[in-house]
Every structure is written in C-alpha cells, then in structure tokens.
Amino acid sequence: MLRSIVAVLNHKKVVPLVFLIPFLTIFVLFKVYPVILAVIMSFQNFQGITSQEWVGLTNYENVFELVRFNQALANTTIYTIGTLLILIPLPLILAVLLDSGRVVQSTVFRTLIFLPALTSLVVAGTVFRLILAEDGFLNLFLSSTFGIQPQRWLEISNLSLPSLILVATWRWTGINILYFNSGLVNIPRELYEAAVIDGANAFQMFWRITLPLLRPTTLFVIVLSIIGGFQVFVEPFILYTGGGGPGDGGLTMALLIYRTAFTSFNFGTAAAMGVILAGIILVFSLIQFRFFGTFGREE
Amino acid sequence: MAEHASDTLLLRAKRRPNTRVRVNKILLTLFFVVLTIGFIFPLYWMVISSLRPDGRIFVDAFDLFPSALSIDSYRTLFEEEPFGRWIINSVVQTGGFAITALFLCTTGGYALAKFKFRGRNLLFILILVSQMIPFHLLIVSLFLMIIQLGLVENYFGAIIPIAASPIGIFFVRQYMLSIDDEMLNAARVDGANEYQIFFSVVLPNARPAIATLFILFSLEYWNNLLWPLIVFRQAENMPLAVGITRLINQYQQSYDLVMAGSTLATLPIIVLFLFLRRQVMEGLAATGTGMK
Numbered sequence: 001m002l003r004s005i006v007a008v009l010n011h012k013k014v015v016p017l018v019f020l021i022p023f024l025t026i027f028v029l030f031k032v033y034p035v036i037l038a039v040i041m042s043f044q045n046f047q048g049i050t051s052q053e054w055v056g057l058t059n060y061e062n063v064f065e066l067v068r069f070n071q072a073l074a075n076t077t078i079y080t081i082g083t084l085l086i087l088i089p090l091p092l093i094l095a096v097l098l099d100s101g102r103v104v105q106s107t108v109f110r111t112l113i114f115l116p117a118l119t120s121l122v123v124a125g126t127v128f129r130l131i132l133a134e135d136g137f138l139n140l141f142l143s144s145t146f147g148i149q150p151q152r153w154l155e156i157s158n159l160s161l162p163s164l165i166l167v168a169t170w171r172w173t174g175i176n177i178l179y180f181n182s183g184l185v186n187i188p189r190e191l192y193e194a195a196v197i198d199g200a201n202a203f204q205m206f207w208r209i210t211l212p213l214l215r216p217t218t219l220f221v222i223v224l225s226i227i228g229g230f231q232v233f234v235e236p237f238i239l240y241t242g243g244g245g246p247g248d249g250g251l252t253m254a255l256l257i258y259r260t261a262f263t264s265f266n267f268g269t270a271a272a273m274g275v276i277l278a279g280i281i282l283v284f285s286l287i288q289f290r291f292f293g294t295f296g297r298e299e
Numbered sequence: 300m301a302e303h304a305s306d307t308l309l310l311r312a313k314r315r316p317n318t319r320v321r322v323n324k325i326l327l328t329l330f331f332v333v334l335t336i337g338f339i340f341p342l343y344w345m346v347i348s349s350l351r352p353d354g355r356i357f358v359d360a361f362d363l364f365p366s367a368l369s370i371d372s373y374r375t376l377f378e379e380e381p382f383g384r385w386i387i388n389s390v391v392q393t394g395g396f397a398i399t400a401l402f403l404c405t406t407g408g409y410a411l412a413k414f415k416f417r418g419r420n421l422l423f424i425l426i427l428v429s430q431m432i433p434f435h436l437l438i439v440s441l442f443l444m445i446i447q448l449g450l451v452e453n454y455f456g457a458i459i460p461i462a463a464s465p466i467g468i469f470f471v472r473q474y475m476l477s478i479d480d481e482m483l484n485a486a487r488v489d490g491a492n493e494y495q496i497f498f499s500v501v502l503p504n505a506r507p508a509i510a511t512l513f514i515l516f517s518l519e520y521w522n523n524l525l526w527p528l529i530v531f532r533q534a535e536n537m538p539l540a541v542g543i544t545r546l547i548n549q550y551q552q553s554y555d556l557v558m559a560g561s562t563l564a565t566l567p568i569i570v571l572f573l574f575l576r577r578q579v580m581e582g583l584a585a586t587g588t589g590m591k
Binding site: 009010013015016017018019020022023024026027028031032033034035037041045079094097098100103104105106109110111112113114115116118119120121122123126127128129131133135136137140143150151170173174175178179181182189219227230232233234237241242245249255257258261262267270271273274275277278280285 | 310320322324328329335338340342399403410415416421422429430434436438439462463468497522523525540568572580585
C-alpha cells in the first residue's frame with residue numbers, strides 16, 4: 001500500500017503536480033479568484049457585507065462623476081510624471097558618475113545613498129512629517145541658508161505633490177542608481193577603449209555609448225516608476241494621517257480606493273476604482289512586455 | 300561589484316597624470332559627500348529627534364548635535380503602548396511570511412524550471428500577468444474572503460493571502476534553470492525518489508537564491524503596511540508598521556514618540572543590511588522591484 005503511494009507520487013506526470021500544488025492553491029485562491037471577485041463586485045451595490053445587488057455600470061458612472069476621483073486621478077498622474085522627471089535623470093547621472101572611476105570610494109556612496117530604500121514607507125512618511133512640519137527642519141534650513149520664506153508644506157494643497165515627490169526622491173534614488181549600475185556593468189569596456197583611441201571626450205562617450213546602451217535599463221526603470229507611481233499609497237496615507245491632505249491635494253487613487261472601501265464601506269465603488277487603476281497599470285505593463293518580454297531583464 | 304568600463308578613464312588619468320583630473324576627482328568626491336549627507340540626514344534626524352526631551356523637537360531643531368538627550372519617548376513606547384508586543388508580532392509574522400513564501404516559491408519554481416507538463420506556459424504567463432495587478436484591486440475581495448474564512452486578526456490571515464509571490468517564483472525558476480540536469484539524473488539512477496532529490500540535491504544547490512529571497516521576503520513583510528493594516532485592528536496583534544500608524548493617529552503632536560518607534564523599526568534592518576549588503580543589493584537589482 002505505502003509502496004504504491006510512493007510509486008504514484010514518483011510517477012513522471014504526478015511529480016510536477018505535487019511540487020506545484022502549494023503555490024498554485026494559494027495563487028488561485030488569493031490572487032486569481034479575488035481578481036474575478038473584484039470585477040464582479042464592481043458591477044454590484046453592497047448593503048453591508050453580505051447583501052448585494054447587480055447594478056450594471058452604475059458604479060463606473062458614479063466613479064467618473066466623483067470630483068474626488070478625478071482629482072485623485074489627476075494627482076496620481078502628476079505625481080507619477082513628477083517622479084519620472086526626477087527619478088530617471090538624477091539616478092542615471094549619479095550612477096554614471098559613481099561608475100566613472102573619478103569618485104573615491106564609490107561603493108560607500110552607493111551603499112549610503114541606498115539606505116533610505118531599507119526604511120519602510122511608513123517610516124519615510126513619519127520622518128518627512130517631522131521634516132516638512134511648519135517649524136520643521138526643511139523650513140529652518142531653507143530660510144537660514146537661502147532666505148526662503150517658511151512654507152506650510154503639509155497644509156497647503158499646492159505643496160502636497162511636491163512634498164510627496166520629495167519623499168519619493170529620498171526613498172528611491174538609491175535603488176534606481178542600483179538598477180542603472182547593473183546596466184552599466186554590462187556595457188563592454190572595449191567600446192570605451194576604442195572611443196578613447198578615437199579621441200572621444202567623456203561627454204561624447206556618455207552620449208554616444210553609455211546612454212544608447214543603457215536604453216533597455218532606462219526603459220525598464222521608467223516602466224517600473226510608472227507602475228509604482230500609480231500605486232502610491234503609504235506616503236500620503238502617513239503624511240496626511242489617512243486623509244487626502246489639504247483640499248485633497250495629496251489624494252491618490254490608491255488612497256481613495258482604500259478610503260472608499262474601509263472608511264465609507266462602499267465596496268462596489270472601491271472595486272470599480274480598483275478595476276480602473278488596474279486598467280491603467282496594465283496598459284503600462286503591456287508596454288513593458290512589448291519592449292522587454294517577461295520581467296524586463298531576463299538574460 | 301567590479302570596476303569596469305570606465306577604468307579606461309582611470310588608465311588615461313594614469314598615463315597623463317595631470318592635476319585637472321585630480322582636482323576633478325576631489326571635487327566630484329566632495330559633491331558626493333555632500334549629497335550623501337543629504338540622503339542620510341533624515342535618518343539621523345529621526346534618531347536624534349527621538350532622543351530630544353519632550354517638547355524640544357521644534358524649539359531646538361537647529362541644534363544638530365543636542366547634548367540633552369532623553370529616552371523618555373522609548374520608555375513611553377514600552378510602558379504605555381504595546382510596543383514590545385509589536386516587535387514580537389513583526390518578528391514572528393515576518394519569519395512566518397518569509398518561510399511560507401519561500402516554501403511556495405521553491406517548490407513551484409522547481410516544477411516550472413525542471414519539468415514539462417501541460418499548461419506550463421499558460422501558468423507561467425498567468426503568474427507574470429498577476430504581477431501587474433495592483434494590490435488595491437484585491438483589497439476588498441480579500442477582506443471579504445478573510446472575514447468568511449475567519450482569518451481577521453489572525454497571523455495566517457496576514458501571511459497566507461500574500462505569500463504566493465510571482466517575483467519570488469520567477470526568481471527561483473530562473474536560478475534553478477541553471478542546475479545541471481545530469482546531477483538530478485545521476486541521483487535518480489542512484490535510486491533516490493523525486494522528493495529526496497528535491498531536498499538533498501536541488502535545495503542545497505539553490506542555497507544562494509534561497510538566502511537572497513529569504514532576506515528580500517523578510518524586508519518586504521517587515522516594511523509592508525497595506526495588508527496587515529486591513530487584517531489587524533486590535534493593537535495587540537499589529538506588526539510594527541501598523542503600530543506606528545496607530546501612534547501617529549493617537550499622538551499627533553508627540554513626534555518624539557513616533558520617531559522613537561520609527562527608529563526601532565529601522566535600525567535593526569540597517570544593522571542587518573550592513574552584514575548582508577551585497578546580497579540585498581544584488582538581489583534587489585536581480586528581481587527588479589516589487590519588493591517594497
């Protein structure tokens with residue numbers, strides 16, 4: 001009996017199944033099924049947790065009529081563009097400089113600039129709550145060094161997105177340097193040697209060799225930043241104590257979904273918003289797929 | 300990481316040792332010193348603010364190296380808030396998550412890497428696509444599911460639903476592709492069954508990947524907020540990240556307390572990182588993001 005069980009388990013066709021079952025079970029139950037459920041819920045209206053009725057596209061119509069949703073969509077888009085404008089060129093240039101052999105102890109700098117990436121986003125949020133406070137360090141520093149008037153970073157709607165982008169810059173620069181660095185490592189050094197012989201200067205080498213050959217990495221980091229940017233949640237959640245900030249200036253889509261679900265308990269609407277967010281992210285992910293296949297940097 | 304490509308620049312500098320290059324080098328290094336101080340400063344500020352006596356956080360803000368330090372905020376954390384409990388919760392949940400996710404990803408990744416079966420490609424694509432789905436799409440349905448399963452306020456409820464990591468299984472699969480089939484076949488010829496092979500040949504050979512993933516999974520759960528925030532409402536069950544958001548809500552103005560909590564949540568990670576630097580940085584570069 002026992003022997004026949006072992007024989008079955010050892011059968012060529014059964015073995016992969018046995019190895020797959022743990023992952024597959026959890027994956028289907030908690031990833032595939034909830035997605036289907038969420039799409040269904042986006043067409044339903046909930047009264048309480050258990051009773052629901054089919055309402056067709058009503059949730060989607062309501063969502064797009066919501067002032068807050070449109071604001072969240074705009075905020076999230078601007079935030080994403082803002083982070084792209086900083087978090088691509090800055091880390092790229094820093095990575096190239098650190099890699100140029102003209103910086104003493106470049107690994108130490110790379111490591112230290114990476115440290116913020118180890119903090120949880122919660123901690124990044126709490127620290128910047130303190131630094132951005134009206135009588136916090138940033139204002140003190142700006143006014144004493146540059147004579148800039150103290151700003152109410154966390155209390156003025158127009159300053160919400162710049163504040164969030166500042167946090168993002170602090171948290172992600174080091175890790176993007178890491179990505180660019182691993183791209184730089186793969187550029188054959190012969191190219192530079194040949195360029196030197198041809199009399200190219202450092203700038204020409206950057207423009208003609210480094211930048212073009214770094215293109216796959218750059219696109220990869222851009223897509224990651226877009227996907228991450230559209231999902232931004234924890235930073236505003238902490239900076240604005242769970243709300244959307246002054247005048248909803250820091251309200252992002254993910255934050256609105258969370259609040260719609262767990263503050264207003266509007267499950268159907270939250271699901272519809274989730275589907276819309278997923279749609280946006282899917283479009284950008286497909287671009288990634290199109291450009292790099294699978295995960296971006298499959299060797 | 301090897302110095303490489305632009306070693307040529309160095310060579311050039313050596314060939315023509317001119318002062319301009321040396322000055323550039325000093326200036327550039329100085330630039331990075333200043334920049335790095337800027338990046339490290341918020342962490343320093345967090346630690347130093349947590350040690351300032353109550354009410355002095357803003358008054359003394361320009362005192363960069365205060366001499367009057369106090370550990371009152373830490374005392375309050377442990378005496379008036381269940382902070383010790385949160386640390387234990389974080390450690391236990393993080394360990395549980397890393398081990399669970401590792402088990403799922405090594406077994407699943409092995410099947411994907413070393414066996415041919417019907418639907419393999421479809422499954423592979425499905426796993427990759429799932430990586431693109433924002434977690435916010437799932438929060439409502441997952442929340443209703445764990446209510447039905449009775450997993451609210453439960454460690455398993457916090458761990459299991461997020462344990463099937465697409466990036467994790469992908470990473471393991473990639474690594475296991477490089478394990479030599481000859482070695483597995485030799486073990487088969489020696490009469491080992493498939494499960495003995497997995498535990499005594501495959502896993503030992505995948506040790507570097509497993510170690511890296513264990514670190515990355517731990518970092519991921521330790522720093523995760525969203526899902527534990529939904530699962531846990533009772534203070535005594537929360538992990539650190541959720542506990543700190545609770546502190547913010549409760550003590551809006553007591554920044555020292557929040558900074559003390561943030562410091563205790565961060566310092567252990569940084570200390571561990573200094574030992575595992577290479578693994579963490581190379582692992583993160585290899586898996587792309589997804590580990591937040």
